[in-house]
Amino acid sequence: MFVYVNGQILKKEEARISAFDHGYMYGLGLFETFRVDDGHPFLLDDHFQRLQEGLRTMGISWAMNRDEIMEILTTLLEANGLKSAYVRWNVSAGPHDVGLYTGEYEEPTVIVYMKPLPSFQGITKTAKVLDIRRNTPEGQVRLKSHHYLNNVLAKRELGEDGTVEGIFLTESGFVAEGVVSNLFWVKDEVVYTPSVETGILNGVTRQFVLALLEKEGIKWEAGFFRPNDLSVADEVFITNSIQEVIPIRSFNETNFIGDKPITNKLKLAFDYYRHCLRSRTELKGEKR
Numbered sequence: 001m002f003v004y005v006n007g008q009i010l011k012k013e014e015a016r017i018s019a020f021d022h023g024y025m026y027g028l029g030l031f032e033t034f035r036v037d038d039g040h041p042f043l044l045d046d047h048f049q050r051l052q053e054g055l056r057t058m059g060i061s062w063a064m065n066r067d068e069i070m071e072i073l074t075t076l077l078e079a080n081g082l083k084s085a086y087v088r089w090n091v092s093a094g095p096h097d098v099g100l101y102t103g104e105y106e107e108p109t110v111i112v113y114m115k116p117l118p119s120f121q122g123i124t125k126t127a128k129v130l131d132i133r134r135n136t137p138e139g140q141v142r143l144k145s146h147h148y149l150n151n152v153l154a155k156r157e158l159g160e161d162g163t164v165e166g167i168f169l170t171e172s173g174f175v176a177e178g179v180v181s182n183l184f185w186v187k188d189e190v191v192y193t194p195s196v197e198t199g200i201l202n203g204v205t206r207q208f209v210l211a212l213l214e215k216e217g218i219k220w221e222a223g224f225f226r227p228n229d230l231s232v233a234d235e236v237f238i239t240n241s242i243q244e245v246i247p248i249r250s251f252n253e254t255n256f257i258g259d260k261p262i263t264n265k266l267k268l269a270f271d272y273y274r275h276c277l278r279s280r281t282e283l284k285g286e287k288r
């Protein structure tokens, strides 16, 4: 497997970063995980917009245009003999002296990881509420940062089984998000999802789903909800950039055995758009 590190394509065994990288020393790093299907990186502009906003919060200067990004992706796909891939694009603060630094980081470390993209065709999962609670974001909003211990502890609580997703509650007992996903459910043809004010990551897929619902004229509501609201749902699904829309067949003790018209409609929309869209705003101009 090959990785991109600051302008070079290297065998994974040869990839190195500085021991003084503040991404390592102080957690000052961000990443985006997205899929490439037959060479097309889905919602690339949305991912890089979120990345740029987060980098500004962290005081890390980094800019790359779409052509440069595409060139790296194309070269790395070719090096790895892949047409479709699971991509992790990582930008960290880069090396600096020991001690907290308040200036702008000007020499970030950029690493692009790639691995084969699994198929999620026909996959459903179960979901259960975790004992561990969602921590609060470190700043104003939750960043997709190197600060992932809360998720790792949640994953350890769940164990290896990849067919079950753990659902975090906030300290006050409101439904928040999955270990690596956002959460949605449907009741009486209205789609519900926890508000970003619960402290969740505002997933690129979550935002795309909300844009699709708008386009289809399906009502949705984001807010503060309790686990019991999910127990009476007609459909439940989780989302992330790799797995996209995954139907949930049971939540705690409740099985969802009925039809899943809205989940299915969304899955079909992903099948349709995954090879073409660069951003959710492009959706507005699209005809289906």
Ligand SMILES: C=C(O[C@@H]1C=C(C(=O)O)C=C[C@H]1N)C(=O)O
Pocket (backbone or CB within 6 Å): 033, 088, 180, 240, 241, 242, 243
């Ligand atoms: C935590 C990561 O990113 C999330 C993980 C997945 C996945 O493994 O399915 C999908 C989307 C990401 N938001 C990661 O390590 O890549």
Ligand SMILES: Cc1ncc(COP(=O)(O)O)c(C=O)c1O
Pocket (backbone or CB within 6 Å): 033, 151, 177, 178, 179, 180, 181, 182, 201, 202, 203, 204, 205, 206, 239, 240, 241, 242
């Ligand atoms: C905690 C958490 N919530 C939500 C998501 C989904 O985000 P996205 O749709 O941007 O992949 C992820 C993916 O990493 C995550 O880790």
